[in-house]
Amino acid sequence: MIRVGIVGGTGYTGVELLRLVCQHPEMELRVITSRKEAGQKVADLFPSLRGWVDLKFSDPAQAQLSECDLVFFATPNGVAMEQARELLDAGVRVIDLAADFRLKNVTEWESWYGMTHACPEWVDGAVYGLPEVNRDDIRSASLVANPGCYPTAVQLGFLPLVETGVVDLGHLIADAKSGVSGAGRKAEVPILFAEAGDNFKAYGVPGHRHLPEIRQGLTRAAGGRSVGLTFVPHLTPLIRGIHATLYARLTHPEADIQALFEARYANEPFVDIMPPGSHPETRSVRASNQCRIAVHRPQGGDMVVVLSVIDNLVKGAAGQAVHNANLMFDWPETLGLTQVPILP
């Protein structure tokens, strides 16, 4: 049983992390901080947690985070880079669910996120927390940069193709669709029910922050070869879920794509390669840490179409963070993550 702290925790990533942590058999939630909600009971803000979480939000300044074994940052971008160093120096292990430590190139990070990085010395040491790629490094990491939701769905769908080099790396396309919770629990007009409901739109076509993160991961998977990626995110009227539709042109048409995916993920507890001909639905992973993937080659041509679905708040955020914690503390990987998806 380890002592766990959460910084932030009033957003959707936070409430989902609370749901998982309060059920995790090896985690004891000791402190959760929020400047804005300090003093309020967590279960008053999130009545779904009544009977599960008795803590109050505490003021960040007063919080005894350094007495924890593990601290999750479920904060906006730019917070962990300010506060993690002190915890790390005190020997606390840290998982940042935001983007502060995801990009290895600090200059690129500063350009996409529009801030000066406050903790560049930890960027190299931070481990990118995609277990299907970095399992071993995560085990020993002090600081884990939990991947973004789109990057999780897109990388898992492209990895087998890119690692084996069977497709044209110069013209990958990721057409991704996200539920509205992906935009966070923020008071903003475009994500109101009456704006986002019964409506569909692309956004960020000129450039989205998850583009460099995906490109970094795929470039590494390609052994350093340059990767050309067009990434178009869309907002779709569902609460949870990401559906990534990926397009790549086969340069090795003889490849057995289905077999390649099955082999790549044969031992992965949270990646499920569906039978040929499948169309995975986002709800088939709702509220679970699963990623389901199907592979198509329409009309037997040279275009591969990969369909990859996750729950953006679980495999795309809080669940993956708990998976990383399981690795860091040498517990079974699926501990506390065996929830059956909710359907309907």
Added chain:
Amino acid sequence: MIRVGIVGGTGYTGVELLRLVCQHPEMELRVITSRKEAGQKVADLFPSLRGWVDLKFSDPAQAQLSECDLVFFATPNGVAMEQARELLDAGVRVIDLAADFRLKNVTEWESWYGMTHACPEWVDGAVYGLPEVNRDDIRSASLVANPGCYPTAVQLGFLPLVETGVVDLGHLIADAKSGVSGAGRKAEVPILFAEAGDNFKAYGVPGHRHLPEIRQGLTRAAGGRSVGLTFVPHLTPLIRGIHATLYARLTHPEADIQALFEARYANEPFVDIMPPGSHPETRSVRASNQCRIAVHRPQGGDMVVVLSVIDNLVKGAAGQAVHNANLMFDWPETLGLTQVPILP
């Protein structure tokens, strides 16, 4: 570990029951029958269960249901009354999630359900499976009639008022709203997405089958005094959830209604009386077996307004069935029912 069978199981009540049973530490699912889907893998019909349920649907005729310790009927009305007798005679305990054994008055049942009852001799012996009322009888029951979704939400909301007789029993009003999954997984035009989406309507105002069921329960709670109830169900564009808004006129205005509710449900694991002034949301119980209730007396007048929310598929169906099973087999009441609600 008991051997469990499910008859039916291709509807929403069925898939929800599967989700709960496959996680229950004392239940081993041995057989699931479906005439229509016989031979198909359960996980092909419900991909959310991939990795959880390996069974195929089997033909009802061939199924070895009589070797089970417990059989759930997750079938349309009229099936359990045909098939339960043989199982009961063989010593199998039965929980019917449909309506066949809910009404004690067979004539009334036949009139509302439009069928001749095929098994009237078991009607008396069947125990109405609302644990908050019939806990002791359920423990020893051979046959449990699992309550309807509306009747669960409405009765739990009215019980403290009716049992104590502090309101006018002649003019109770239950204005109830249900998510669309309450109508079942049936190919019918009125519950298509493009019909029920962005739309709200009442239905069954002249008379709904849950009316006599609720009236029977409230009459019993009133010690046999006659109860007048107006029940208006509505279809609302959410997938899961029932919100019952109940109105009763206080005849004892000095009563402390909040205290009365808190006392009534003090020891109930699945009924949560919210603090004064609360407005429970359906999502605060989504995918969990919880019922949350708030009590109001607007402007201090003589009208009591009770707000009662459940997940129609859990506390209103499959979860309550598992709760009943826990009682029947003398396990802790919350065994396998500790899922945290999914929010958002």
Added chain:
Amino acid sequence: MIRVGIVGGTGYTGVELLRLVCQHPEMELRVITSRKEAGQKVADLFPSLRGWVDLKFSDPAQAQLSECDLVFFATPNGVAMEQARELLDAGVRVIDLAADFRLKNVTEWESWYGMTHACPEWVDGAVYGLPEVNRDDIRSASLVANPGCYPTAVQLGFLPLVETGVVDLGHLIADAKSGVSGAGRKAEVPILFAEAGDNFKAYGVPGHRHLPEIRQGLTRAAGGRSVGLTFVPHLTPLIRGIHATLYARLTHPEADIQALFEARYANEPFVDIMPPGSHPETRSVRASNQCRIAVHRPQGGDMVVVLSVIDNLVKGAAGQAVHNANLMFDWPETLGLTQVPILP
């Protein structure tokens, strides 16, 4: 052709008013003001109006509102009472879509709205703009107080019962459900898609601002007799639409309720009494100025159940405002309001 100005117009009431005004054959939109959006093209904020509205929002201070024949206030509560006087003095006719002039009792208004009324001298002269009640007064009004959305649906549903005195006036119940656009186009967490979607809740049970407005109208309809009303609003996951379910106890059980409603609204262009046994859906009036009403007497008892549906943004706001304008300028009542409801 009259010159029309709109104050406000960046909310849902505003964009709906724009949709109607830009198609109205006798209205020429001359100016639309918004402090926040001054200088921006209307069609950039609302791309649905591209090709229809070429105006930019202008600064309220600079706007030449006083050169208009008619000015609509589509502003938050408290704005019209500050700005209408000057326009009225200049001979401009004004329709306020907010609540400033709806309640005749200024003290009551100040108590419910939490502000000091800035223009009490115009309260008496303002005409409550429910055409089905005040048609003649509206024709000659300088200042019309456009009714609230709930009050429109509820009053139209209760009027025939209250005016004829066939029900117990002391215990009326209005259980009303509104789509989320009724809460306005405001950046607030509770109306986010991921909060209000797949969720249902009551709100304001202890007291909602529309309660005194409805009570005032029903009291007047009752010839001044006291009216007891319990009003419970709910938020339901649809974009547009109000469904009011009304309960009243018959004191004259011999009354032919269906005939009574048909007679009351025989000549009303925007109130449609459905055939006996009907359950009107909100979508049957979507984007139109229609109110549809059905009347029930379940099991032939003494409880009358009235189902009343409107589009909260049309008959509950912008459409009713245009109807009032048609009366004020002596045009046919349905001019510019003949849109067919959008289904599905």
Added chain:
Amino acid sequence: MIRVGIVGGTGYTGVELLRLVCQHPEMELRVITSRKEAGQKVADLFPSLRGWVDLKFSDPAQAQLSECDLVFFATPNGVAMEQARELLDAGVRVIDLAADFRLKNVTEWESWYGMTHACPEWVDGAVYGLPEVNRDDIRSASLVANPGCYPTAVQLGFLPLVETGVVDLGHLIADAKSGVSGAGRKAEVPILFAEAGDNFKAYGVPGHRHLPEIRQGLTRAAGGRSVGLTFVPHLTPLIRGIHATLYARLTHPEADIQALFEARYANEPFVDIMPPGSHPETRSVRASNQCRIAVHRPQGGDMVVVLSVIDNLVKGAAGQAVHNANLMFDWPETLGLTQVPILP
């Protein structure tokens, strides 16, 4: 004023056609047929039309369709090819909203639609009713094959690129998302609210009937050069709307894509090229005949991304059919099609 008949009309295309026809100043609806609903009032099936359409559905056999000037077929695939010939021989002009006459290659049609074509002799003479391409031929056509919903959105988005040959024609990608009404008003489980709600999925990836239709149109636009197209449709939880996201690789990187699109559609009343940087929303065209298109070239690379939105029931079906009728009868193209989109 011409006499109009509708065959079918109980589906979503039918009710939308009724909405438009009943408001069209030059059309008088004389007959609407439906085998299943014969004898029922149209307004009983679709209460939104109460007060607008007084007709009853009549039996196809008895219907006096041949006395009409124009007959719309709003029927499933395979009906018009059986019934149109007789009408055409009688001089009635026909618009088929289904697929019977869309493909010029009868063999290909029979292969995709799984039927023997019953009227191959009319395939050549039928004019494909995409006004932006075939305006002149439509004017004089006896039989118009109204395009499919996906083909409308996809072709309008690709046409300027393909006609000018500035992109690689061998690897076009159309990632399209449709609201659920696109699947029709059919009692089928996968389009139930509780199945399609809060869910997102691709379908038909191995091959969808609209693929050959789009390919035929683009091949013609390319002057007969071969076109390689990957088409992936998705089901998204909205009622109306199609969003097509199109990808093409520039072979002429010097081309000014924005200018090219603006020039191509400069005189088109129903195609709106948005300003650079735009992301059109489906709701910006809801319930209107508009198509809105935006063009992007992310990071200045060689990939063009086109975003194209329509209302699948209007520009993708009934509205386009009325547009075609306006051309056939030499009325202004926008007659009866000037509805402002409904937002929110």
